[in-house]
Amino acid sequence: MPRRKKRKEIFALGNEAVVEGALLAGCSFYGGYPITPSSEIMEIMANRLPKIENGVFIQLEDEIASMGAVIGASLAGRKALTATSGPGFSLKQENLGYAIMAETPLVLVNVMRGGPSTGLPTCPAQGDVQQARWGTHGDHPIIVLSASNVQECLDMTVTAFNMAEKYRTPVILLLDEVTAHTREKIEIPNEGEYEVFSRTVPSMPPEWYKPYEETVRGVPPMPPLGSGYRFHTTGLTHDRNGFPTQRPEEVTELMERIHRKIDQFFYDIQLVDEIQTEDAEAVVIAYGSVARSAELAVQQARENGVKAGLLKLKTLFPYPRRHQEKIMAKAKTIIVPEMNMGQMSREVKRVNMGRAAVRTINRIDGQIVTPSEILKVIMQG
Amino acid sequence: MNEFTGNEIIHQYLRHNKKFPHVLCAGCGHGIVLGTLIRSIHSLQIPKDDVVLVAGIGCSGRLAVYGDFNTVHTTHGRAMTFATGIKMANPKLNVIAIMGDGDALSIGGNHLIHAARRNIGVTALILNNNIYGMTGGQSSPATPEGSTTMTNPYGQLDSSFDTVELAKGAGANYVARGTVFHVKKLEKIMTDAIERPGFSVVEAITPCHTQYGRKNKYKTPVDMYKWMKKAAVSIERYNEMDEAARKDRLPIGVFVENDRKGYEEKYYAMQANFLSKNAREGK
Numbered sequence: 001m002p003r004r005k006k007r008k009e010i011f012a013l014g015n016e017a018v019v020e021g022a023l024l025a026g027c028s029f030y031g032g033y034p035i036t037p038s039s040e041i042m043e044i045m046a047n048r049l050p051k052i053e054n055g056v057f058i059q060l061e062d063e064i065a066s067m068g069a070v071i072g073a074s075l076a077g078r079k080a081l082t083a084t085s086g087p088g089f090s091l092k093q094e095n096l097g098y099a100i101m102a103e104t105p106l107v108l109v110n111v112m113r114g115g116p117s118t119g120l121p122t123c124p125a126q127g128d129v130q131q132a133r134w135g136t137h138g139d140h141p142i143i144v145l146s147a148s149n150v151q152e153c154l155d156m157t158v159t160a161f162n163m164a165e166k167y168r169t170p171v172i173l174l175l176d177e178v179t180a181h182t183r184e185k186i187e188i189p190n191e192g193e194y195e196v197f198s199r200t201v202p203s204m205p206p207e208w209y210k211p212y213e214e215t216v217r218g219v220p221p222m223p224p225l226g227s228g229y230r231f232h233t234t235g236l237t238h239d240r241n242g243f244p245t246q247r248p249e250e251v252t253e254l255m256e257r258i259h260r261k262i263d264q265f266f267y268d269i270q271l272v273d274e275i276q277t278e279d280a281e282a283v284v285i286a287y288g289s290v291a292r293s294a295e296l297a298v299q300q301a302r303e304n305g306v307k308a309g310l311l312k313l314k315t316l317f318p319y320p321r322r323h324q325e326k327i328m329a330k331a332k333t334i335i336v337p338e339m340n341m342g343q344m345s346r347e348v349k350r351v352n353m354g355r356a357a358v359r360t361i362n363r364i365d366g367q368i369v370t371p372s373e374i375l376k377v378i379m380q381g
Numbered sequence: 382m383n384e385f386t387g388n389e390i391i392h393q394y395l396r397h398n399k400k401f402p403h404v405l406c407a408g409c410g411h412g413i414v415l416g417t418l419i420r421s422i423h424s425l426q427i428p429k430d431d432v433v434l435v436a437g438i439g440c441s442g443r444l445a446v447y448g449d450f451n452t453v454h455t456t457h458g459r460a461m462t463f464a465t466g467i468k469m470a471n472p473k474l475n476v477i478a479i480m481g482d483g484d485a486l487s488i489g490g491n492h493l494i495h496a497a498r499r500n501i502g503v504t505a506l507i508l509n510n511n512i513y514g515m516t517g518g519q520s521s522p523a524t525p526e527g528s529t530t531m532t533n534p535y536g537q538l539d540s541s542f543d544t545v546e547l548a549k550g551a552g553a554n555y556v557a558r559g560t561v562f563h564v565k566k567l568e569k570i571m572t573d574a575i576e577r578p579g580f581s582v583v584e585a586i587t588p589c590h591t592q593y594g595r596k597n598k599y600k601t602p603v604d605m606y607k608w609m610k611k612a613a614v615s616i617e618r619y620n621e622m623d624e625a626a627r628k629d630r631l632p633i634g635v636f637v638e639n640d641r642k643g644y645e646e647k648y649y650a651m652q653a654n655f656l657s658k659n660a661r662e663g664k
Contacts, residue, residue, distance in 0.1 A: 029470055051655045056469045056648070061495035065462040068455065068492075072435070072466025075453060076474070080466075098456050225451045225467060226474045228430050232446055234454035243400065243446065 021157025077224025097136030123366025178289035218261030280309025408602025410561035410587030437484035458488030502643030518592030554579030
């Protein structure tokens with residue numbers, strides 16, 4: 001058996017790990033506009049990309065332009081990344097909708113900060129959870145991922161690119177300031193160690209190609225601009241040829257397909273970590289840095305003889321419903337700690353449907369949720 | 382003389398079996414602009430696969446769909462941003478951003494001035510018809526002072542934006558203005574703009590009779606073309622005119638002509654430097 005090459009270890013920020021993950025996944029385009037607390041992603045990209053063959057870094061005039069440029073780059077065949085925080089995320093929403101409609105793969109990192117408005121620029125928050133789900137207008141599917149430590153920032157960025165390419169859709173990676181600005185030792189996987197997906201390109205002659213054709217997976221192949229497949233891309237509801245349509249049957253077909261291509265792969269998309277949930281009666285459901293506090297709280301509760309467990313959400317949307325339903329068989333109490341007024345506990349309650357007692361812990365003061373706060377609620381039963 | 386030559390050229394470049402009839406009104410000048418654009422591309426011998434038309438929203442935004450190129454119909458005002466991404470990702474492509482006066486000067490004004498400052502190698506084709514046409518005839522930044530529209534029934538109070546002056550001020554590499562009445566001149570300008578490195582701005586004055594002319598003393602579409610014929614004067618002649626004669630005249634022609642390297646050229650040159658340095662050091 002060949003010996004595995006030792007992984008390179010670095011001491012990195014969460015934001016830095018995002019860059020490492022992106023480059024590992026084959027990202028060769030970054031377009032952005034600086035905003036705290038996401039700026040390091042941009043700064044490190046500015047340093048790295050120009051030194052890589054065909055790597056493009058560009059600082060745009062604003063957040064909207066960044067999103068437009070990233071979509072343009074993706075249409076031209078690049079794996080593209082942009083990063084932002086709260087107010088910038090709001091500005092990107094219109095073009096995010098365009099990317100969903102035109103089925104353009106890209107990764108958008110949002111390092112959340114307190115809000116609304118300019119809010120708390122360098123304080124942790126998780127206030128953009130529902131914005132990530134419903135920020136752009138219209139009915140749309142979306143993939144939203146999250147990370148709770150620095151190593152996960154790297155891993156989930158790779159996953160985000162893979163999902164974007166696999167499903168031809170924008171993927172949002174939601175981080176909070178604690179994760180993004182924590183510095184820890186991480187391992188950088190060697191090349192080839194992680195599976196890296198790239199979009200399917202058409203193999204048929206250009207005259208046969210239909211850019212929005214129905215396929216088994218619901219994901220049509222996507223050629224880069226300039227490769228001989230001339231077609232129309234639009235944010236308008238379009239037919240299989242990419243041309244605008246308002247015919248009810250064509251509108252329905254498109255809308256159903258863009259939903260179905262995500263829905264039918266829930267098993268692949270919905271990622272969670274289950275920690276001591278097999279026999280747990282008190283289950284904490286958490287994501288981001290809060291999940292780390294929760295993990296310690298669960299451990300301490302176990303030491304105190306309470307059957308506690310943690311369901312850590314790595315995918316926030318589509319909401320990992322089947323994972324929650326599995327733990328509901330035993331759970332008497334579900335505890336949802338969040339750095340917001342209860343944006344994810346809505347989802348938890350929706351799936352719970354009154355079966356267990358749902359307790360929420362909400363911090364909105366720009367401070368982290370501590371393990372002892374969570375432990376206290378677990379111990380209350 | 383073969384009077385069909387022009388049409389034969391155009392037909393090679395249109396999605397005529399897919400996307401026609403078009404949405405433009407009788408008397409609209411947008412089709413003329415599309416025609417000049419296609420003839421320019423043809424005369425430069427650029428293969429269809431190497432052309433990307435990136436359009437914004439509105440009547441001008443719909444032009445992209447008619448051309449058999451790589452076509453991207455974007456969000457309102459953002460054509461320039463998509464075009465920037467495309468050009469940076471693949472500098473071999475000829476990227477042409479088609480925008481209306483609302484797209485380019487109002488909602489996308491910031492993108493226009495920064496594209497000019499950055500000198501990205503994109504041709505910005507601005508179709509100025511002084512109005513928001515498709516949306517129903519509301520005033521745009523290019524609506525002349527005093528004229529009436531749906532959103533200023535008592536007359537436009539703010540003054541009209543001068544695209545050429547804006548582009549000049551922002552540092553565009555090439556700035557020109559033409560009208561759909563002066564087709565040959567417009568075609569020459571367009572060819573020049575596409576061929577040139579760096580950022581080029583072409584403003585094409587085109588009439589919107591349905592939403593603008595009809596409500597502003599131009600009884601028929603022909604009156605709008607007559608206005609164009611009368612008002613337009615070459616920049617060379619305009620410069621010789623005195624202040625009184627310049628009133629109500631519209632200078633057309635080439636205003637700025639440079640050959641500065643495009644941003645993407647400078648970027649990739651910087652990268653090539655890094656890569657050759659790395660190769661030398663054996664990295």
